Amino acid sequence: MKEQNIRSYLRKLERALWLRGLSDIDTLAEIESHLREATERGLLNGLDQAAAEKEAIKRFGSVRVVTSTFMKERISLMQKILLAVAVVAGLFFAYVDSRPTWDDTGITVGVILLTSGLLALIGFQRPWLLALAIGLWLPLYEILTTHAYASFVALIIAFIGAYGGWIVRLGIRKTFHTA
Amino acid sequence: MIGETLKGHLDLLLLAILAEGPAHGYAVIDSLRSRSSGLFDLPEGTVYPALHRLESQGLLRSRWQNDAPRRRRVYELTLKGQQALAKRQAEWRKFSKAVDATARI
Numbered sequence: 001m002k003e004q005n006i007r008s009y010l011r012k013l014e015r016a017l018w019l020r021g022l023s024d025i026d027t028l029a030e031i032e033s034h035l036r037e038a039t040e041r042g043l044l045n046g047l048d049q050a051a052a053e054k055e056a057i058k059r060f061g062s063v064r065v066v067t068s069t070f071m072k073e074r075i076s077l078m079q080k081i082l083l084a085v086a087v088v089a090g091l092f093f094a095y096v097d098s099r100p101t102w103d104d105t106g107i108t109v110g111v112i113l114l115t116s117g118l119l120a121l122i123g124f125q126r127p128w129l130l131a132l133a134i135g136l137w138l139p140l141y142e143i144l145t146t147h148a149y150a151s152f153v154a155l156i157i158a159f160i161g162a163y164g165g166w167i168v169r170l171g172i173r174k175t176f177h178t179a
Numbered sequence: 180m181i182g183e184t185l186k187g188h189l190d191l192l193l194l195a196i197l198a199e200g201p202a203h204g205y206a207v208i209d210s211l212r213s214r215s216s217g218l219f220d221l222p223e224g225t226v227y228p229a230l231h232r233l234e235s236q237g238l239l240r241s242r243w244q245n246d247a248p249r250r251r252r253v254y255e256l257t258l259k260g261q262q263a264l265a266k267r268q269a270e271w272r273k274f275s276k277a278v279d280a281t282a283r284i
Contacts, residue, residue: 061222073228
């Protein structure tokens with residue numbers, strides 16, 4: 001295990017959770033509290049500060065193990081419902097955009113941006129998955145039928161919307177938490 | 180091996196520990212280890228996601244306790260959690276009895 005002190009371990013864990021859309025101020029505070037308590041226990045057992053922190057981290061588990069457990073546990077019913085909504089919305093946008101009578105790319109882009117942003121804001125925890133669920137269908141259809149690779153813009157827009165909504169949600173939580 | 184087997188029954192164990200009173204994560208993990216004489220020794224960080232899931236399912240609730248030397252998140256069983264625990268304990272008794280009978284333990 002490379003993470004040998006609590007501060008660097010928490011930094012790595014926060015980054016790993018953040019990359020997966022699982023970063024949460026309360027969770028990190030709780031983990032820090034746990035590690036500090038475990039370190040105190042180690043000090044009482046005669047370890048020095050560095051060894052006590054190392055032991056606390058070792059007992060807690062590697063960043064990889066902890067992150068993957070959080071990922072598995074957080075696929076809640078709400079997340080499944082939001083994912084289903086995102087897939088249906090993405091398929092619907094692809095269908096509408098494929099109609100010969102539809103010729104308003106601006107509206108399609110706007111709706112993809114808004115939907116992905118809104119679902120991330122509501123609470124979908126993995127923005128990358130949300131972006132794929134909404135924005136993949138339209139370019140997939142276009143590429144398979146007309147080889148129009150420019151439609152990949154829809155996927156990029158979905159990523160911008162999903163990460164935008166997710167960042168706003170984190171900001172709201174942080175503001176609320178520190179208030 | 181024990182770790183993998185334990186994961187399937189972790190909810191029951193966590194609910195049973197918290198049925199005895201509110202506790203923070205560190206105390207729950209400590210209790211899990213000491214009551215099993217060290218046999219249930221999971222990586223401690225893997226217990227928190229389970230506690231959070233049980234909370235999101237309404238079986239536990241948590242609050243931050245600021246009066247301790249350190250700020251701690253304390254978990255307690257809800258009424259729904261008590262009912263779920265009773266149900267899981269009954270299921271476990273039934274399962275355990277069947278295994279004992281089949282394996283002639």
